[in-house]
Amino acid sequence: MLAQHNRHAGGMYTVIAGFLEVGETLETCVAREVEEETGIKVGNIRYFGSQPWAFPSSMMMAFLADYESGEIKPDYTELKDAQWFDTKELPLVAPEGTIARALIHATVDAASAEK
Incomplete structure (x- = not known):
């Protein structure tokens, strides 16, 4: 599943992002x-990796997770869109050099290895 965030121009899809709340574990936040x-x-x-982020004193941490239940119902105050994509038919995604792109590549590679 990839999402198109309101702040991203040009139709780019990427991973879900958010901020940790006080008293919350990273896994609970995800x-x-x-x-x-x-x-x-x-x-x-499960933890994937991390990358310093553009905001002062910020760190982006990436996680993989398995689908458990539900249907995609985007919160349109946060997102423009969210969809399931076939790993062979991805839309425009996060740029190279970002933890989001590394996470997307790892997911595609894992899906290819399973086939």
């Missing part, structure tokens, strides 16, 4: 953000 923004429940949340 599950909450995905559900709030897309209506999808995820589980088996």
Whole structure:
């Protein structure tokens, strides 16, 4: 599943992003953000990697998660769109050099290895 965020121009799709709340674990944050923004429940949340981010004193942390339940219902205050994509038919995605692009590549590679 990829999402088109309101702040991204040009039709680019990327991963869900959000901010950690006080008292929340990283895994709880992932599950909450995905559900709030897309209506999808995820589980088996596992760390992928990290990257310093453009905002001062910020860090982007990436996670993989497995679909558990739900239908995509984008929160249009946060997103323009969210969809499931076939790994062989991806839209324009996050640029090279970003943790989001590395996460997308790893997902595509894993899907290819399973076939």
